[in-house]
Amino acid sequence: MPEQVNINLPEGSIEKQTTRLNLGPTHPATHGVFQNILEMDGERIVKAESTVGYIHRAFEKLAERRPLYQITTLTDRLNYCSAPLNNMGWHMTCEKLLGVKTPKRVDYLRVIIMELARISDHLICNSIVGVDTGAYTGFLYVMQYRELVYEIYEEVCGSRLTTNMGRIGGFERNFSDTAFRKLEKFLEEFPGVWKEFENLFTRNRIFIERTQGTGAISAERALNYSFTGPNLRAAGIDYDVRVHAPYSSYEDFDFIIPVGTTGDNYDRFMVRNEEIWQSLSIIRQAYQKVQDFKGTEADVYHADAPAYYLPEKADVYTKMEALIYHFKIVMGETEIPSGEVYHAVEGGNGELGFYLISDGGRAPFRLHFRRPCFIYYQAYSEIVKDTMLSDAIVTLSSLNLIAGEMDA
Amino acid sequence: MSTHYDTIREILSRQFGDRILAWEFPYGMLSFTIQPEFNLKALTLLYDDPDLGFQFLTDITGVHYPEREGQELAVVYHLHNLAKNVRIRMKIYVPVAKPDVYTATGLFSGANWMERETYDFFGINFIGHPDLRRVLNVDEMDYFPLRKEFPLEDQTRIDKDDEMFGR
Numbered sequence: 001m002p003e004q005v006n007i008n009l010p011e012g013s014i015e016k017q018t019t020r021l022n023l024g025p026t027h028p029a030t031h032g033v034f035q036n037i038l039e040m041d042g043e044r045i046v047k048a049e050s051t052v053g054y055i056h057r058a059f060e061k062l063a064e065r066r067p068l069y070q071i072t073t074l075t076d077r078l079n080y081c082s083a084p085l086n087n088m089g090w091h092m093t094c095e096k097l098l099g100v101k102t103p104k105r106v107d108y109l110r111v112i113i114m115e116l117a118r119i120s121d122h123l124i125c126n127s128i129v130g131v132d133t134g135a136y137t138g139f140l141y142v143m144q145y146r147e148l149v150y151e152i153y154e155e156v157c158g159s160r161l162t163t164n165m166g167r168i169g170g171f172e173r174n175f176s177d178t179a180f181r182k183l184e185k186f187l188e189e190f191p192g193v194w195k196e197f198e199n200l201f202t203r204n205r206i207f208i209e210r211t212q213g214t215g216a217i218s219a220e221r222a223l224n225y226s227f228t229g230p231n232l233r234a235a236g237i238d239y240d241v242r243v244h245a246p247y248s249s250y251e252d253f254d255f256i257i258p259v260g261t262t263g264d265n266y267d268r269f270m271v272r273n274e275e276i277w278q279s280l281s282i283i284r285q286a287y288q289k290v291q292d293f294k295g296t297e298a299d300v301y302h303a304d305a306p307a308y309y310l311p312e313k314a315d316v317y318t319k320m321e322a323l324i325y326h327f328k329i330v331m332g333e334t335e336i337p338s339g340e341v342y343h344a345v346e347g348g349n350g351e352l353g354f355y356l357i358s359d360g361g362r363a364p365f366r367l368h369f370r371r372p373c374f375i376y377y378q379a380y381s382e383i384v385k386d387t388m389l390s391d392a393i394v395t396l397s398s399l400n401l402i403a404g405e406m407d408a
Numbered sequence: 409m410s411t412h413y414d415t416i417r418e419i420l421s422r423q424f425g426d427r428i429l430a431w432e433f434p435y436g437m438l439s440f441t442i443q444p445e446f447n448l449k450a451l452t453l454l455y456d457d458p459d460l461g462f463q464f465l466t467d468i469t470g471v472h473y474p475e476r477e478g479q480e481l482a483v484v485y486h487l488h489n490l491a492k493n494v495r496i497r498m499k500i501y502v503p504v505a506k507p508d509v510y511t512a513t514g515l516f517s518g519a520n521w522m523e524r525e526t527y528d529f530f531g532i533n534f535i536g537h538p539d540l541r542r543v544l545n546v547d548e549m550d551y552f553p554l555r556k557e558f559p560l561e562d563q564t565r566i567d568k569d570d571e572m573f574g575r
Binding site for chain 1: 472493553558
């Protein structure tokens with residue numbers, strides 16, 4: 001039984017009882033399939049219980065029968081707002097296990113794609129916070145610019161949402177001129193729009209009243225709950241995998257990690273905002289570095305790993321070796337060296353980890369995804385306890401809960 | 409291995425001696441295996457000792473090794489010292505017949521759902537866990553699906569062949 005709140009009322013009176021409210025699993029405000037069973041005292045939440053698993057698809061089990069390339073499509077469907085980030089993270093995990101060293105140009109191209117994915121992820125999250133506080137305009141306005149990001153994905157890999165982008169060792173093809181033109185267009189048009197979006201919110205009286213001081217979590221509690229990503233940084237802890245364990249040559253870039261102080265909805269919003277500016281700066285640096293490659297180096301888009309990197313189609317028809325590798329890779333008959341590797345990337349929501357155990361077979365013996373969403377969602381019932389229902393909605397969206405990532 | 413890893417090894421070895429069954433260093437992460445009864449003691453030491461300071465729990469998961477007699481199930485902890493930026497992996501092996509392990513929820517609130525997930529998929533019984541229920545699968549499920557005795561369908565099976573439509 002939830003605690004009794006209004007002690008002045010006589011025992012058994014109707015005002016003294018709490019109401020049970022199901023928030024989700026298909027409520028539009030949850031932005032995903034998960035349920036919260038709330039015990040309400042009027043508008044106040046007395047107790048919240050979170051239920052997840054509505055779109056559990058057993059990825060870890062499926063992965064135990066799949067060759068490495070077929071697992072990339074599973075990672076797409078974790079955090080589908082930033083699918084390329086998951087793809088790259090998975091490929092880097094494989095490279096770590098297989099000992100494949102990627103050329104610098106591949107690293108920089110990956111950085112461009114990963115930061116674009118981060119922008120599109122944060123963009124969705126922040127504009128949804130706007131929607132939940134009553135500002136639909138911003139959401140519709142910036143959605144147009146996510147489209148530009150998706151067009152870049154489309155140009156690079158052919159798909160938009162679940163991208164299945166890249167290969168072990170690099171990309172499936174070199175970036176076309178059109179891709180770079182589209183990137184330039186994005187870099188030119190997006191900052192002004194994002195500035196407008198910021199102006200709409202950051203000093204907006206209504207928005208500040210709705211977000212400041214609501215949904216707060218202290219740094220100690222956030223750490224204890226294993227928070228990562230923007231949600232941890234909003235509480236004031238500067239942990240970022242890109243800096244703590246640089247992958248894909250992130251050590252070559254100059255950027256800052258924004259941190260908040262209070263860990264409330266407003267700080268989470270502001271941290272994500274600033275991360276978008278930082279991502280833009282990283283993309284510009286990476287694009288500059290990509291342009292600096294001259295001669296044959298300027299055409300490098302994959303590592304020299306013939307046993308794992310799918311060969312060019314022209315070579316498959318003309319070269320025996322390429323044909324054999326093509327067959328082995330496509331049929332999933334490449335043996336993976338045995339080993340045990342943990343690799344983490346800074347996903348849209350935090351540390352996205354891949355724990356891969358191989359016993360020397362063709363598929364992983366065990367693959368575990370460390371999904372940041374799943375881990376920090378358990379703090380939700382603690383955060384929303386004794387707050388108002390409408391604040392709980394904003395908290396839900398500012399934590400950026402992605403059901404696909406939560407349930408795996 | 410750097411000196412910091414040596415310090416970690418020394419402190420843990422001094423405390424637990426031969427209860428630590430193995431040290432490994434696969435792909436740049438210090439890993440050790442400890443007797444299952446000492447998992448919570450080891451976690452507490454890793455948390456409390458000022459020279460260790462592993463106060464961030466990255467992950468808990470399970471692994472099933474059906475061929476290892478008497479230690480079929482593994483529980484793997486990934487810990488992180490954020491201040492010194494060192495990661496460590498701790499493993500314990502328990503028999504599938506009696507998969508009892510002490511919970512880490514007293515140290516880490518975040519361990520709650522991670523352990524529920526591990527219970528959900530491997531049936532590891534975390535002693536002292538405040539709310540050990542299934543988290544992703546349905547409550548009515550009466551088996552632990554990530555154990556190896558539940559194979560996915562064999563892609564080469566022929567008994568389902570259909571002349572008209574294939575498989």
